[in-house]
Amino acid sequence: MKVDTKPKTKPEAAVKTGADILVESLLEQKVETIFGYPGGAVLPIYDALYRSDGDFEHILTRHEQGAIHAAEGYARVAGKPGVVIATSGPGATNLVTGIADAMMDSLPLVVITGQVATSVTGTDAFQEADVMGITTPITKHNYQVQSSYELPKVIKEAFHIASTGRPGPVVVDIPKDISANLCTETDQSAFHLPGYQPTIKPNPLQIKKLTEAIKKSKKPLILTGAGVIHGHASDILLEIAEEYSIPVTSTLLGLGAFPGQHDLFLGMAGMHGTYTANMAIAECDLLINIGARFDDRLTGNLNYFAKNATVAHVDIDPAEIGKNVPTDIPIVSDSKAALAELKKQLKEGPDHEEWMDQLNQNKMAYPLWYNNPPEEMVPQWLMKSLYHATRGEAIVTTDVGQHQMWAAQYYSFGRPNRWVTSGGLGTMGFGFPAAIGAQLAKPKDPVVAIVGDGGFQMTLQELSVLQERGLPVKIIIVNNGALGMVRQWQEAFYDKRYSESIVGVQPDFVKLAESYNIRGMKIETQKEFTDIIHEVMAYDGPVLMDCRVLQQENVYPMIAPGKGIHEMVGVKP
Amino acid sequence: MKRIITAVVQNRSGVLNRVTGLMHKRQFNIESISVGRTETEGISKMTFVVHVEDHQKLEQLTKQLNKQIDVLKVTDLSDKAIVARELALIKVVSNAHHRNEIQGMIEPFRASIIDVSKDSLSIQVTGKPDKIEALIDLLRPYGIKDIARTGLTAFARGHQPQVAEMTSYSLLK
Numbered sequence: 001m002k003v004d005t006k007p008k009t010k011p012e013a014a015v016k017t018g019a020d021i022l023v024e025s026l027l028e029q030k031v032e033t034i035f036g037y038p039g040g041a042v043l044p045i046y047d048a049l050y051r052s053d054g055d056f057e058h059i060l061t062r063h064e065q066g067a068i069h070a071a072e073g074y075a076r077v078a079g080k081p082g083v084v085i086a087t088s089g090p091g092a093t094n095l096v097t098g099i100a101d102a103m104m105d106s107l108p109l110v111v112i113t114g115q116v117a118t119s120v121t122g123t124d125a126f127q128e129a130d131v132m133g134i135t136t137p138i139t140k141h142n143y144q145v146q147s148s149y150e151l152p153k154v155i156k157e158a159f160h161i162a163s164t165g166r167p168g169p170v171v172v173d174i175p176k177d178i179s180a181n182l183c184t185e186t187d188q189s190a191f192h193l194p195g196y197q198p199t200i201k202p203n204p205l206q207i208k209k210l211t212e213a214i215k216k217s218k219k220p221l222i223l224t225g226a227g228v229i230h231g232h233a234s235d236i237l238l239e240i241a242e243e244y245s246i247p248v249t250s251t252l253l254g255l256g257a258f259p260g261q262h263d264l265f266l267g268m269a270g271m272h273g274t275y276t277a278n279m280a281i282a283e284c285d286l287l288i289n290i291g292a293r294f295d296d297r298l299t300g301n302l303n304y305f306a307k308n309a310t311v312a313h314v315d316i317d318p319a320e321i322g323k324n325v326p327t328d329i330p331i332v333s334d335s336k337a338a339l340a341e342l343k344k345q346l347k348e349g350p351d352h353e354e355w356m357d358q359l360n361q362n363k364m365a366y367p368l369w370y371n372n373p374p375e376e377m378v379p380q381w382l383m384k385s386l387y388h389a390t391r392g393e394a395i396v397t398t399d400v401g402q403h404q405m406w407a408a409q410y411y412s413f414g415r416p417n418r419w420v421t422s423g424g425l426g427t428m429g430f431g432f433p434a435a436i437g438a439q440l441a442k443p444k445d446p447v448v449a450i451v452g453d454g455g456f457q458m459t460l461q462e463l464s465v466l467q468e469r470g471l472p473v474k475i476i477i478v479n480n481g482a483l484g485m486v487r488q489w490q491e492a493f494y495d496k497r498y499s500e501s502i503v504g505v506q507p508d509f510v511k512l513a514e515s516y517n518i519r520g521m522k523i524e525t526q527k528e529f530t531d532i533i534h535e536v537m538a539y540d541g542p543v544l545m546d547c548r549v550l551q552q553e554n555v556y557p558m559i560a561p562g563k564g565i566h567e568m569v570g571v572k573p
Numbered sequence: 574m575k576r577i578i579t580a581v582v583q584n585r586s587g588v589l590n591r592v593t594g595l596m597h598k599r600q601f602n603i604e605s606i607s608v609g610r611t612e613t614e615g616i617s618k619m620t621f622v623v624h625v626e627d628h629q630k631l632e633q634l635t636k637q638l639n640k641q642i643d644v645l646k647v648t649d650l651s652d653k654a655i656v657a658r659e660l661a662l663i664k665v666v667s668n669a670h671h672r673n674e675i676q677g678m679i680e681p682f683r684a685s686i687i688d689v690s691k692d693s694l695s696i697q698v699t700g701k702p703d704k705i706e707a708l709i710d711l712l713r714p715y716g717i718k719d720i721a722r723t724g725l726t727a728f729a730r731g732h733q734p735q736v737a738e739m740t741s742y743s744l745l746k
Contacts, residue, residue, distance in 0.1 A: 132587050137594050141642045144586065161642060195583060195645045319636035322629065 018148035019048035019179040021186055022112070025155035027055055031083050033074060033440055035059045035067035039087025040127055041114025044179040046085075059440065059469070062461040064091050066433040068098025069459065072107050073397055073434030076420045078441035079232075081108040081162045088114045088176075089127030093134065097427055099169045100138040104424025105253060106226060108167035110158050111135075115144065117177040131173045140168030145175065148183035157191045165198030166317040167230060198316060202333035207341045209329050210288070210312050214244070217286035217310075217350040222248045223269065226423075227291015227315060228257035229416040231335030237290065238262075240339060244349030247359055249277040251292045252408055253423040260392070260412030266359060267368070270298040271559050272405040275366035275571045276359055278559070281306050282566040286350075289313045291335045294324040295424065304564025314338045366571050368409050370553070374526055379403065379478050379549040381526060383410035386448065386476065389533040394418070394446040397435040399455030400426040402484035405555040407450045429458030432475060436462060439471045446474070446537055453479040453506055463516040466542040474536060475544040477509055480551040488554045493561075502551075513544035520544040575604070576623055576631060576651040577727050583643040584610070584617045592619065592644070595637050601625060605659075605724030616645070620726045650727055654734055657727035661705045662687075663696045666716035675715065682708045693718055 016024075022045060026034070034056050038046045049058060061067040064086045071082025086095050092113040102109045116125040135142050141161050143154050151174075158170040214220060228237055234257050241248055241264050248258045249269040258265055267274030269281055281287065287309040292298065294313075299305040305325060312329035313321045321330045331338050370380040383406045386394075396411055397420040398404040404421055413419050420438055422430040435449035456477055466473055478484075486501040513520030521536075523529045523545050536543045556570030582588050589608060596603055602624040611618050625631045631649070638647045650657075667675055672694065676686065684698035698708050702725060709720065 133590065136587060136591050137598055142587065146586075193642060196642045317640070319633065319640050323633060326629075 015182050017044055017048060017180060018151055018174070018183055019044040020051075021148055021151045021183060022155065022174070022179065023048045023052050023055070025152045026083065027052075028152075029081075029155065029159045031056060033057045033059060034083045034085055035061055035071045035074070035437065036085035037061060037064050037067055037087070037091060039091045039114065041088035041116060041176045042085060042091070042112075042179070044176065045112070045114065045174070048179075057440070059436070059465060061433065061436075062464050063459065064094035065097055065429065066436075066459050066462040066465070068095045068109070068111070069101070069427070069430050069433035070437035070440070070462070070465075071109055072098060072102050072105075072430070073420050073437030074441045075102070075107045075109060075167075075437075076434070077395060077417050077438040079417060081110050081159055082437060084109060084111045086111075086113055087127065088116055088131070089129045091127075092131045092173075093129055096134060096138065097425075099135055099171065101422055101425040101427045101430065102169040103138045103140065105422065106167050106230065107169070108162040109169040110155075110162050111169055111171045113171060113173050114179070115173045115175040118175045119177065121175065131171065135171045138169070139171050140166075142171040142173065144173040145178055148178050148181065149185060149187050151178070151186060153187045153189065153191050157193065160191070161193070161196060165196070199318070199332045200316070200334045200337055202314070202331050202338040202341050204341060204345070206329055206331045207338065207345050210331065210342060211346045213286050213310050213312065213329060214246075214288075214346060214350055215348050218352050219283060219285040219308075219355040220246050220350050220352060221280050221284040221287050221309075222246050222258075223281070223287060223289045223292050224248060224250045224254035224257040225290065225292025226251070226253035226257075227335045228254060229291075231291060231316070231337075233290070233336040233339050234258065234416050236336060236339045236343060240343055240346070244346065245352075245356065246288075246350070247280065247356065249273070249280060251295065251298050251423075252421065254292055255408060256413035256416045256419045259414050261414065266363070268408055269565075271300065272409065272555050272557065274368060274409075275557055275568060276362040278557075278565045278568060279362060280359060282308075282564070284309045286310050287312065289315075290339070291315060293320045296324075299324060300559045300563055300565040300567075304566060369556075369573050371573065377524060377526060377529070377547060377549045379406050379480070379553050380410055382476070382478065382529065382547055382549060383407050383450075385526075385529060385533065386450075387411045390446055390448065390537060394448045394537075395420065395435075395438045395442060396448050396450060397421065397431045397438055398450045399428050399431040399452055400485075401428070401452050401455065402480075402488065402553070402555050403450055403452045403478035405485075406478070409555075428452070428455035430455070432456055433459050433462050435473045435475070436465050436471060439473050447472070448474045448476060450476050450478060452484060453477055453481065453509075454483045454503065456509075457506070460512070463513065463518060463544075466518055467516045470541055472540055473542050475542070477544070477546045478549055479506075479509070479546055480549050480553070481506065482551050484551075484553075485555070487551075491554070492558075509544060509546040518542045518544055520546065523547045574625060574627075574631075576625060576649055577655070577657065577725065578621045578623060578635065578638070579648045579650060579727065580619045580621070580638050580644050581611065581646040582617050582619060583645065584615050585643050588617075588641075588643045589619070591641055592638065595641070596621075596623070596634070599633065599637060601630070601634055605722075607724035607726045609726070620724070622725050648729075650729060654730040654732070655727050656730055657701060657725055658699055659702050659705055659723055659725045660697065660699045661709070661720060661722045663698065663709060663712055663717060664688075664693050664719040665696065665712050666692060666718060667694045668692060671715060675712070678711055679708065684708060
């Protein structure tokens with residue numbers, strides 16, 4: 001794809017360093033926010049940022065991991081690449097978790113790492129690490145810049161690759177001498193990537209096959225993945241589903257692609273999905289997967305997954321089609337383009353009244369449930385109450401674990417790009433910094449970080465950023481004094497041998513918040529929560545709520561590992 | 574099953590690492606790999622001989638290779654009419670006694686002696702892997718001091734026969 005270079009908006013400076021060229025290139029990409037942390041190998045870059053005062057907002061996190069998770073949150077909510085800068089060696093290696101997380105969840109990031117000067121590369125110089133080698137398996141693409149001449153082109157390519165096709169992280173490793181030295185000439189030509197031409201438009205014949213399958217189907221089901229959200233296909237999906245009355249379920253990352261409160265929505269499917277959604281997958285005769293990758297947490301044992309169904313799979317990444325589940329109707333396409341073509345061709349919907357009746361009966365008979373002693377703080381109740389208190393309008397971020405599943409089950413998302421969670425990699429410590437990024441992307445929207453007491457302690461140093469910026473992020477610690485999901489598995493599969501999962505010692509989170517000059521409060525009863533949540537949400541500043549919930553609560557329903565999607569436990573009290 | 578796969582790539586730093594890394598990650602067993610420049614500047618060609626369990630895995634392999642930004646074209650040559658060659662250098666123990674004997678023996682293989690010393694001689698042979706194996710077996714009794722093999726490289730023949738005839742041309746199936 002050819003991209004025309006923009007004319008320069010700034011007057012030509014007499015002398016420019018490679019770092020100045022980098023800053024110009026970032027401006028050309030309309031970057032507004034950068035998350036980063038300075039260090040030796042990026043000193044020239046930080047100097048250029050300093051001199052370009054006012055062009056960017058640079059968010060100094062307190063750890064590189066905080067920077068990259070914040071960039072992920074930013075990317076998920078803003079729908080454009082998050083930009084991160086870190087130094088060589090430890091700066092770069094501290095980013096690794098976030099890069100892998102973005103790779104798994106297809107988030108567009110451009111990650112700029114410093115590198116030791118080319119004169120000492122390969123000598124085990126101070127703060128040298130093989131960033132190209134380390135990040136190759138966890139990036140969509142990576143570059144080590146060889147000269148300041150090629151820098152503008154590399155940055156253009158990096159943004160293009162990160163944000164098109166199936167999005168993903170791109171690392172640009174820049175040796176210190178290249179950013180420091182003056183450069184006289186740069187390559188401003190348009191880039192051409194012959195090896196990267198994503199298929200955007202669907203094959204109409206495959207869509208025709210799909211329309212025929214829909215017509216014939218007695219038990220159709222749509223599965224939404226994050227691809228619907230990346231492709232901005234929610235509206236057209238809703239039109240099609242409503243017009244032909246096709247029920248919809250979702251993966252964890254696809255939540256929000258279809259309105260959570262809609263009558264056609266069956267809830268999330270998968271390991272902790274609803275009974276109705278999982279049984280629908282087990283029994284449907286046509287499964288239309290739009291932009292989901294059939295992850296094992298969704299499918300359970302593949303021998304039982306959608307065995308009665310014709311499987312149609314729309315994905316922009318051809319490698320996902322047929323990877324885990326044999327596919328009858330493969331459609332390589334952008335989700336919106338595929339659905340637009342489907343809408344055009346589809347004239348007749350399925351005849352499936354019986355199926356809808358069956359699903360509605362399941363919905364009535366097997367809703368999500370929990371025991372709710374009113375004197376206790378029940379985590380599921382907490383999520384439901386939060387949903388009502390925010391009218392489902394908040395941007396919600398989470399870590400991984402029990403609180404994540406409860407949030408997914410009980411916080412119902414009405415629209416896309418409001419749900420920021422670490423799905424594929426399952427990263428503890430993701431939620432809080434991601435909320436910072438999300439808040440920066442949408443300064444006026446309510447942002448709630450739902451985190452566990454375990455995960456929060458992995459990245460809580462970023463409270464400094466809230467303090468510094470006054471970002472009105474609301475932190476809800478679902479505090480059960482345990483690594484809840486680990487504890488749940490130990491209870492279920494390891495005979496209650498709670499090895500290292502009950503964490504009795506923890507800081508006083510309220511005092512901790514106060515030490516950062518952030519409002520903190522401890523919540524121990526439902527009444528306390530109900531009394532204050534509206535005030536908290538309306539408060540124009542950060543608040544930390546340490547919610548002490550029942551430790552022994554488990555996430556249900558559940559498909560045990562190795563079991564089929566129909567073999568749920570805990571579907572009824 | 575064994576497959577011969579070629580990948581035409583942009584000759585950039587890290588591309589070999591990226592390609593072999595993804596094979597390692599997805600547990601494809603590489604038997605041999607050869608890389609060299611092509612007729613176009615800046616473009617290289619890699620030839621892999623890999624073991625894959627089934628067709629689904631094979632499809633994954635080609636798709637994952639294709640997904641890499643620097644990979645321009647992936648071809649599975651296994652079911653095509655192809656020309657495939659490998660080169661081996663074999664150093665065997667030999668004194669004046671054996672020299673003629675070895676020379677006679679390698680002749681049908683169209684191998685040649687490319688280096689002679691007091692107590693060894695070096696043989697160069699080109700061909701399909703099974704031919705090279707056969708020669709190595711014959712030379713083994715003399716005492717092999719060293720072997721260097723390039724790994725297989727291959728491309729499709731200029732003329733492709735009809736589908737029905739094709740399996741007989743397949744090299745490795």
